[in-house]
Amino acid sequence: SITGKIGKIDHSKFKLRTKNATIGVRGTTFIGIIEDDKETIACTFGEIVVENDFGIVSVKKGEMTSFGSLEPPSPPKIL
Numbered sequence: 001s002i003t004g005k006i007g008k009i010d011h012s013k014f015k016l017r018t019k020n021a022t023i024g025v026r027g028t029t030f031i032g033i034i035e036d037d038k039e040t041i042a043c044t045f046g047e048i049v050v051e052n053d054f055g056i057v058s059v060k061k062g063e064m065t066s067f068g069s070l071e072p073p074s075p076p077k078i079l
Contacts, residue, residue: 019069030059040066042079 018032018039028046032039041050042064049058050065055072057065063076 028061038066038068040064041073 018034018041028048029044030048031042031044033041041048041059043059043061045061047058047060049056050067050073051057052067052073054067054070057073057076059065059076062079064079065073065076067073
């Protein structure tokens with residue numbers, strides 16, 4: 001995802017929704033794998049915030065989180 005000017009002006013205004021979570025982008029590059037029963041989100045540059053109805057986690061460069069539709073994002077793990 002590339003945000004352009006809105007990402008530079010106000011990071012809090014940009015959110016990306018997946019099937020089971022919202023990702024708050026903080027000047028970053030990230031990768032997401034969306035499967036039927038699991039999502040995996042990895043941050044390759046900067047920092048992201050991954051949030052769903054069950055929890056929230058901050059994921060920094062070189063880390064990842066994963067979760068199912070009825071569970072919170074896991075604590076960050078090293079890629």
